[in-house]
Amino acid sequence: MRRTRVGAGAAALAVGLAACGGGAGGAGDSGAVPVPADPAKVTGSITVLTNRTDQVQDGTTARYAAEFAKVYPKVKVRFQGLTDYEGDVKIRMNSKDYGDVLPIPNAVPTSQYPTFFAPLGTASELGAKYDFTERGTVGSKVYGLANIGVANGFVYNKAVWKQAGITDWPTTPAAFVEALKAIKAKTGATPYYTNYKDAWPMTNWGNGLGSPSCDPAANDKLTTTKEPWGPGQDLNVVDTLLYDIVRNKLSEDDPNTTNWENSKSLIGTGKIATMWLGTWAVVQMREAAKKAGANPDDIGFMPFPARPNGAFCAVVRPDYLYGINANSKNKPAARAWIDWFINKSGDAQQSLSISAVKGSPLPSTLQPFQQAGVKFIHLSYAKNQQVLDIDKASEVGLNNPDYPQRIVDVARGAAKGDLRSVFADLNKKWADAQGTIGG
Amino acid sequence: MAASRTAGGGARHEKPPPAPPRRNGADRPPRRASSRRVKRGRVQRGRVQRGRVQRGRPGSGAVHGQRWYAPWPYLAIPLALLVVFTYIPVVDMVAYSFTDWDGLSPQRTYVGLDNYVDLFTRPQLFQVFAVSLFYLVGAMVQIVAALYFATLLSFNVRLRNLFKGILFFPYLINGVAIGFVFLYFFQPGGTLDSVLGIFGIGPRLWLGDPDLVNTSLASVSVWRFMGLNMVLFIGAIQSIPPELYEAAALDGAGRWGQFRHIIVPGIKPIISLSVILAVSGALSVFEIPFIMTGGSNNTETFVIQTIKLAFNFNKVGLASAAAVVLLAIVLLATWLQRLLVPDERVELS
Numbered sequence: 001m002r003r004t005r006v007g008a009g010a011a012a013l014a015v016g017l018a019a020c021g022g023g024a025g026g027a028g029d030s031g032a033v034p035v036p037a038d039p040a041k042v043t044g045s046i047t048v049l050t051n052r053t054d055q056v057q058d059g060t061t062a063r064y065a066a067e068f069a070k071v072y073p074k075v076k077v078r079f080q081g082l083t084d085y086e087g088d089v090k091i092r093m094n095s096k097d098y099g100d101v102l103p104i105p106n107a108v109p110t111s112q113y114p115t116f117f118a119p120l121g122t123a124s125e126l127g128a129k130y131d132f133t134e135r136g137t138v139g140s141k142v143y144g145l146a147n148i149g150v151a152n153g154f155v156y157n158k159a160v161w162k163q164a165g166i167t168d169w170p171t172t173p174a175a176f177v178e179a180l181k182a183i184k185a186k187t188g189a190t191p192y193y194t195n196y197k198d199a200w201p202m203t204n205w206g207n208g209l210g211s212p213s214c215d216p217a218a219n220d221k222l223t224t225t226k227e228p229w230g231p232g233q234d235l236n237v238v239d240t241l242l243y244d245i246v247r248n249k250l251s252e253d254d255p256n257t258t259n260w261e262n263s264k265s266l267i268g269t270g271k272i273a274t275m276w277l278g279t280w281a282v283v284q285m286r287e288a289a290k291k292a293g294a295n296p297d298d299i300g301f302m303p304f305p306a307r308p309n310g311a312f313c314a315v316v317r318p319d320y321l322y323g324i325n326a327n328s329k330n331k332p333a334a335r336a337w338i339d340w341f342i343n344k345s346g347d348a349q350q351s352l353s354i355s356a357v358k359g360s361p362l363p364s365t366l367q368p369f370q371q372a373g374v375k376f377i378h379l380s381y382a383k384n385q386q387v388l389d390i391d392k393a394s395e396v397g398l399n400n401p402d403y404p405q406r407i408v409d410v411a412r413g414a415a416k417g418d419l420r421s422v423f424a425d426l427n428k429k430w431a432d433a434q435g436t437i438g439g
Numbered sequence: 440m441a442a443s444r445t446a447g448g449g450a451r452h453e454k455p456p457p458a459p460p461r462r463n464g465a466d467r468p469p470r471r472a473s474s475r476r477v478k479r480g481r482v483q484r485g486r487v488q489r490g491r492v493q494r495g496r497p498g499s500g501a502v503h504g505q506r507w508y509a510p511w512p513y514l515a516i517p518l519a520l521l522v523v524f525t526y527i528p529v530v531d532m533v534a535y536s537f538t539d540w541d542g543l544s545p546q547r548t549y550v551g552l553d554n555y556v557d558l559f560t561r562p563q564l565f566q567v568f569a570v571s572l573f574y575l576v577g578a579m580v581q582i583v584a585a586l587y588f589a590t591l592l593s594f595n596v597r598l599r600n601l602f603k604g605i606l607f608f609p610y611l612i613n614g615v616a617i618g619f620v621f622l623y624f625f626q627p628g629g630t631l632d633s634v635l636g637i638f639g640i641g642p643r644l645w646l647g648d649p650d651l652v653n654t655s656l657a658s659v660s661v662w663r664f665m666g667l668n669m670v671l672f673i674g675a676i677q678s679i680p681p682e683l684y685e686a687a688a689l690d691g692a693g694r695w696g697q698f699r700h701i702i703v704p705g706i707k708p709i710i711s712l713s714v715i716l717a718v719s720g721a722l723s724v725f726e727i728p729f730i731m732t733g734g735s736n737n738t739e740t741f742v743i744q745t746i747k748l749a750f751n752f753n754k755v756g757l758a759s760a761a762a763v764v765l766l767a768i769v770l771l772a773t774w775l776q777r778l779l780v781p782d783e784r785v786e787l788s
Contacts, residue, residue: 087750093543107753112544197622199733256646256736257626392752400751405735414649414736 032119032141033324033335044330045076046100046337049089051320056081064345071340075333096327100334103320104136104144106399110385113143117323118331120145120338130342131356132318135381144321147342148353150278151303151314151366151376152207155285158300160189160273169302169312169372173241176305180250183273192245193263193272196255196408199401204277206398207317208238210379211304214313220383223390226431229423236423237306239407242276243419246411255408264288268299280319282365283352301365303374312374316354386437394433396426529766536759542749547756554760564761567739570653570728571721577657578717582710584661585668590698592669593676603673607666614663618730621659622646625731649737656728656738663727664720668713675706711780718776719769741765 036042048061055061056079065077080099082088089105092098093116108116119141120126126142127133136144161167164183170176180191195201210218212234222228229236245251252258252272266272268289275281279301286296303312322341324334341347348355352363362370369376391398403426409415410422417425536554540547558564588606592599609617624630625645632642645655679701687697703710725742728734734743742765749758 090543090750107750108543109541115545196735197733199735254627254644254647256644256652256732257622257629392754395748395752397751400747401733402735402747402751409649409736412647414647 032121033331034121035339036332036336039072039336040074042072042333042336043074044333045078046328046330046333047078047080048337049080049082049085049099049102051082051085051103053081053083064341064347067345068337068340071344072333072336075330075336077337096325098325100325100328100330101322101337102325104323109388110136110138113138113323114141114326116326117143118326118328118334119143120324120335129358131316131358131378132321135318135384136321136323144323145338145342146318146321146356148280148319148348148351149316149356149378150280150319151316151354151369152204152211152276152278153304153314154274154302155267155277155281156274156300156302157189157267157270157272157298159295159298160187160270161300163187164273170305171307171312173237173244173305176241177244177248177250180245180274181248184250187270187273189270189273190252190266191250192252192274192276193258193266194246194251194255194408195258195260195263195275196405197258198260199405201260201275201277202401202404202408203399205238205242205404206235207278207315208276208304209234209398210315210377211313212237212306212308214308214311214375214377216377217380218315219379219381219387222430223383223386223434226434227427228430229426235426238304239404239423240419241305242404243407243411246408249412251408255412265292268292268296269294270298279353279363279365280351300368303369312369312372314369314374314376316376316378318356319353389437390430390433393436394429396429396433532759533763535756536763538756540755541753542755543753550756554757555764557757558760558764564744565741567741567744568722570738570740571724573653573657574660574721574724575718577661578664578721581661581665582668582713582717585665585672585713586710588665589669589672589676590702593673593702603670607670609663610666612663614726615730617659617663618727621727622731625655646732647736652732652736652738656731659727659731660724671709671713672706675709676702679705711776714780715773715776718772722769722772723765 050056050061052061061079061081065079068077069075085103086105086107089098089102090107093105093108098116104113104117113136121142123133123137123140123142126145130145132146132149133142135146136142160183161179164179164186166179166182170179183189183191209222210216215221215234218234225233227233229239246255263272263275264285265288267275267285269292282299282301285299289296289299303314306313322338324331324338328334342355343357348357348360349363352365354360354362354366387398397403406415407419407422410417410419535547537549537551538547539550539553588602592603596602626632627642627644627647631645636642643651646652683701684697687701692700723742724740725746728738728740729743729746732738734740734747741761745758745761745765748754748761
């Protein structure tokens with residue numbers, strides 16, 4: 001009697017220990033998983049993790065699964081939508097249970113891809129067919145493929161801009177600020193909305209890198225540039241624009257009470273004129289405009305106000321890369337899904353995004369870009385790992401909301417210092433971290 | 440409640456109980472003993488009697504009442520939960536704090552005290568404790584307000600159960616919901632501005648103004664936790680025997696005198712417990728600022744900073760070290776407090 005009870009207690013403890021102290025479930029690197037040649041022979045059931053809970057709810061994923069089943073009748077696809085995708089998946093990756101196909105969380109360093117994901121093919125082979133393969137390549141093997149690319153720019157309400165008398169895209173940051181001033185003076189709209197409180201929309205400011213200089217190597221250069229916020233540098237130009245917008249009181253009164261969901265209908269109905277986001281946002285804003293009874297065609301998209309070499313420049317970055325869990329038992333089926341999803345599902349076209357498949361036409365939202373001769377560039381990610389390492393060591397957080405939030409705080413006088421002191425601080429942190437990483 | 444029950448028990452024992460067992464004769468209470476002692480005596484007698492009966496029954500294994508392991512099956516589940524969800528994670532956290540783990544990688548390297556050295560060579564990491572001062576002041580306001588309401592509601596006030604309910608209610612609401620409710624409350628042109636507008640007070644940026652935001656957040660915290668303190672105090676106040684008030688009133692003590700000389704000394708342990716909880720709570724504020732401002736605009740607390748280190752910068756090792764340091768600071772603060780205000784047993788009667 002007594003012994004059983006003690007035994008049970010010990011077992012409970014052991015379970016607890018195993019659950020808490022267990023190591024990660026990374027399996028070794030095996031050969032690349034080829035796309036199955038004969039769809040009829042692929043069997044098994046796979047779980048696809050997704051950050052798009054909206055697609056799970058509105059039945060889009062179920063439709064994809066049904067269409068996929070027509071081609072691969074013996075594969076069963078299940079979806080798992082996760083609201084806090086990054087947070088949940090990162091923790092699940094300490095076990096072996098993180099689905100079969102999943103968007104690779106941003107927190108996973110590229111160097112660790114081989115630990116967690118199965119290779120999808122060689123860089124030369126996949127690079128010929130898809131864009132952005134460099135981002136997911138470790139040692140000539142590709143571990144993640146993007147479905148879409150995202151260009152950053154300003155989502156704006158054309159009707160409001162027109163009402164203020166501005167029909168052409170501003171070509172310099174100064175002209176852009178003047179345009180916002182005209183909007184403030186002539187319309188009742190808030191010229192610019194920061195989405196400060198929800199924080200993640202602010203991370204887009206870091207994505208401005210590359211636009212002012214139109215340099216595909218802008219990201220790689222961060223490893224050697226001692227002062228990325230020095231005069232004339234991309235980050236300096238982009239962050240100065242944010243600072244000037246807030247400084248001139250062209251953004252909302254109280255950034256601490258902004259609301260992302262609400263901002264969509266506000267821009268749809270013309271109460272907000274402009275927001276710095278990505279191409280992905282256009283569809284959502286149009287839907288919100290329709291719901292609010294406004295004209296969805298009023299929502300437009302414009303590039304960063306700079307014309308290096310006489311042309312606007314839009315930087316296209318890969319969205320989530322899709323990878324296969326290295327512990328998956330149905331890798332061929334998982335590989336088939338990724339291939340079908342990127343090539344055949346039509347997901348990229350539906351969301352009016354730039355498909356990662358080479359040679360795909362641009363979405364209709366970007367037609368005005370083509371007409372205006374906007375140059376599209378793809379950033380090089382050759383030294384991305386080093387950039388991430390420096391970013392982590394310096395705690396600058398190029399992809400975190402804290403640093404643009406600080407610029408907003410300084411601009412509206414809520415934090416000490418001025419723009420120069422903020423830049424000096426960022427430069428120092430970056431340079432110090434470069435020293436420790438040895439870039 | 441408790442007080443009245445004791446008094447009733449005393450009344451019942453005005454007549455002596457049936458003849459006590461011989462062995463207990465010496466312990467037998469004198470007729471005019473205080474109610475408390477009568478009660479104790481009765482319990483003891485009961486136990487002895489039960490023991491006798493058992494001893495007399497053939498085949499009964501127990502000699503002295505309960506078997507030694509009897510409490511453990513009852514304790515097993517709570518203990519297992521405590522160990523699995525509190526102690527093992529804490530041990531793990533301490534272990535992580537000596538590594539450079541990024542929260543993901545299967546490998547983690549032992550780095551000794553590097554994380555702690557890193558923490559203590561960056562004084563700016565400790566500047567955030569200035570924000571805790573707002574919450575500390577808030578907590579003191581909270582304790583005073585709770586004492587006030589608890590005292591009021593301990594006397595016969597009309598609708599006092601309703602008021603108790605109203606004041607305690609915020610504590611029952613989920614912290615996330617409170618965060619969202621107050622976001623709307625503090626919005627420009629929101630509830631607070633509208634209400635103050637009636638009195639001619641102009642709108643302010645309650646969350647946007649860096650000098651005001653921490654006061655706003657601390658007052659949300661006061662609103663939320665005041666009810667809990669109040670209920671604790673009411674419970675303690677009610678265990679004070681009511682005769683004391685009568686005696687004090689006869690001696691000419693007013694309400695303030697009763698409060699100062701009967702209630703406060705009577706519930707001193709609970710007050711000191713509340714202060715300890717307030718200090719440790721102020722040092723480790725998290726929920727309300729995290730939901731309402733995300734630590735932006737001068738509202739970052741030590742815990743929010745730790746979370747950012749762990750999840751924004753993937754420095755789980757360093758963040759664990761920060762958490763260990765916070766734990767040490769809280770323990771130190773509690774120990775200092777116990778040293779300054781030793782816990783003494785209260786004997787009112």
